[in-house]
Amino acid sequence: MKAYYSTRYGGADVSQYGDYPDPSVTGNQVLVEVKAVSINPVDFKVKRGDLKFLSGRKFPRIFGSDFSGIVKEAGTNAEKFKPGDRVYGVISVIFGKQGALAQFIAIDQKSLWIIPGEMSFEEAASLPIAALTALNGLRRCEVVKGTQVLINGGTGGVGHFAVQIAKTKGAVITATCSDANAELARKLGADETIRYSKEDLASTNKKFDAILDAYGHMDLSVAQRLLKRGGIYASTMINPFTLFKSFFINLIWGKKLTSSNMRALPEDILEIEKLFNEKKLHPVIENYFTLDKADEAFELAEKGKPRGKIIIRI
Ligand SMILES: NC(=O)c1ccc[n+]([C@@H]2O[C@H](COP(=O)([O-])OP(=O)(O)OC[C@H]3O[C@@H](n4cnc5c(N)ncnc54)[C@H](OP(=O)(O)O)[C@@H]3O)[C@@H](O)[C@H]2O)c1
Structure with missing residues (x-):
């Protein structure tokens, strides 16, 4: 698959867009074809090594936490999802775990939610964190x-x-x-x-x-x-x-x-989705990038001047 990955902690000089081994799913996991990823400050902080003690030393490494996509395959115990489901979620890229800036990710079903009817992939990816x-x-x-x-x-x-x-x-x-x-x-x-x-x-x-x-x-x-x-x-x-x-x-x-840390209990997700469905919560997204231009998305996020959310389309 194609991915945006880093060979060590740092900026654009240690990151690249290219081929990366495909992930495979185990029992509770779901294989998701990623459609959109939003960039949060935690992503560039982890990528540049600010949280090394938590994020581990495993490289090469894919970053990116908030994502959305389509279920391709569900593990034997991941009964909540089936191929074709539109999903979104958040992956915590600590302890060497792989992030979402790739064509596919394998993720535990407990970190995934079904995208409500009218929400786009970009809107869904903008929400979690x-x-x-x-x-x-x-x-x-x-x-x-x-x-x-x-x-x-x-x-x-x-x-x-x-x-x-x-x-x-x-x-x-x-x-x-x-x-x-x-x-x-x-x-x-x-x-x-x-x-x-x-x-x-x-x-x-x-x-x-x-x-x-x-x-x-x-x-x-x-x-x-x-x-x-x-x-x-x-x-x-x-x-x-x-x-x-x-x-x-x-x-x-x-x-x-x-x-004011993130909390992701089922009732929290439901409240956010309800507000979105009632058209009371509207993600502002003005900056879109493609995966091969992820360097530019990280640069913009790090400057700290985006209006609303930054999205990378996969
Ligand atoms: N603890 C957690 O669970 C958690 C979760 C999410 C985020 N965070 C942290 O929260 C912070 C913000 O995240 P974010 O996603 O909202 O970042 P962001 O999208 O980069 O937004 C930063 C905001 O700060 C404003 N700002 C810049 N300089 C300012 C100043 N001197 N005074 C007041 N406002 C100023 C910017 O306004 P203008 O664009 O108008 O300049 C912008 O609205 C980050 O440090 C992030 O790591 C923590």
């Missing part, structure tokens, strides 16, 4: 009708889903974004925008019930100041030290700091 992280972040922020929520990074992969989901919950949304993306943030459902390139978030006099830091790099002292007493800050990039500090921040200032 970013939409599930947004959904969990808003849950951790306890966002309900009337919650004044700040979504930091409101037009990126996670953020653009978070703004739309918060809207469906009836929240009052302020989104930060670059100047170029302010109009998009409004279209997605933001009531107000703060252009981080022009306005200083630290000097706003607004107070929020919740902050979802989709960007993940907000200054904690700013977050703490912008939160009302009892407010919650959830970040996609929380670290153990911050969690340790959060205990004291809660104790002294009555504000909670927590993480």
